[in-house]
Amino acid sequence: MNSSRKKIYFASDAHLGARFHKDPLAVEKKLVRWLDSIKKDAAAVWLLGDIFDYWYEYKYVVPKGHTRFLGKLAELSDNGIEIHIFIGNHDIWMFDYLPQEIGAVIHREPLTIDLLGKRFFLAHGDEVDYRSKLFRLIRAVFRNKFCQWLYAGIHPRWTFGFALGWSLSSRKSGLKKEALNGNVKAYQGEAGEYLISFAKEYLKVHPDINFFVFGHRHIMLDLMLSKTSRLLITGDWMQYFSYIEWDGESLSLNQFEIE
Template sequence: MNTSHNKSKNKIYFVSDFHFGSPDGKSSIEREKQAVCWLENIEDSAEEIYLLGDIFDFWFEYKYVVPKGYVRFLGKLAQMSDAGCKIHFFCGNHDLWQRDYFEKELGFILHRKPLRFEKDGKQFFVGHGDGLDKSDTKYKILNAIFKNKICIKLFASLHPRWALAIGTHWSKQSRHSHHKSDYQDRGQNEPMYQYCIQSLQSQHTDFFIFGHRHLCCDKELKNHCRYINTGQWREKKPFAEWDGENLTLKNFDQAEEIH
């Protein structure tokens, strides 16, 4: 065993909101190729990768059927998983209907809720980030419907040809319903920022890392605790990197920052 090679695999990477499948097949494949290029760049240093939700713009998994496509991205992750890299997949609000395909076939670790863990003496709290705004009544109602077992079974009774077409259309409509103002930074009034502040009152956390907002940011909370959002992978291709001492928000377009 090459122990020197294993020792170099000591970094953790966080990324979210690729939204593969959106807005069309051509641009999605191009974005997928860029994501694979990023994975190839971090492959030699990645001990773990946290995919923080909405990796797919829509995903509904049947017992024996999964959506077609995304083979470049999933194949690369499977290769890295086979080589010992831990791949954590968090369900987002666009790709929450998972069964066991990722776990059994690709070796992923599936998370349906946010995760708290300790690494190198630091406390991390990570997840997609949806549902943290307790005042969002519309989201609460939709989330209850989407996670209802009866509703899921009824939807699964549809032929995949129709179910996936309906789901993809809904996902696009959901995205188009948002205004640009929905993605503007609200400063300390950001629901996720407020969630972090309130959480710190009861439990210390060094790093809160979420996606969902499509708003890339790195904000100090208090006592050197930080809230980081990995944004969406469309323009600057943001991700966060933990090297054992420092957590850094980076852009893949800035190749000189990739080691």
């Protein structure tokens, strides 16, 4: 690791390509400016899921768009910065393209890892949501290898339009919003947030976790759980343009280019 580069950055939920972005290109360019601003001191960038609103890669074909963003990730990776990408509940179907093309490490399950001397529990956040049976069923089907093989046989003309339309409608309709995104309500307080409940329970059995970091919820949160443990939620790149920065001593939740 280059000694001048020692910071670790986290961000999530840009939902690039989503039809609900008013100016999708502006969001992508802002994300690229952020990556540019951190490349001088970043050792690693952890993207905690739903960076893309929809991603499905085939054996020889990947989705259109995201050119600037992927190019910037490639540049960082080529300069020795680790790129870690968690699948979210929107961009589940990332396989070997990003690892091969830009050297990204894809994570499909929550991960406990020591970073600069502290223990982190990282996840997108939908993985630990045990509230909705419908949500868990859909999640199991989406992640099933056989279902993925079947889906890959459908011409993308049909699947892409369907997926992006579904994402838009699930944003708009309250019921589906809750079941599928689980992420659009305002902060519900400590007792009303399942990520907080999960972390508190998990901490009882794994008291060595210093930082729980999640995406998915689209809120900015930094909460003390105990003397030695905090829970942070990354916010998003739809309304907050937020990220987390870790230098081995301080972990902070910030917003990029706030006027």
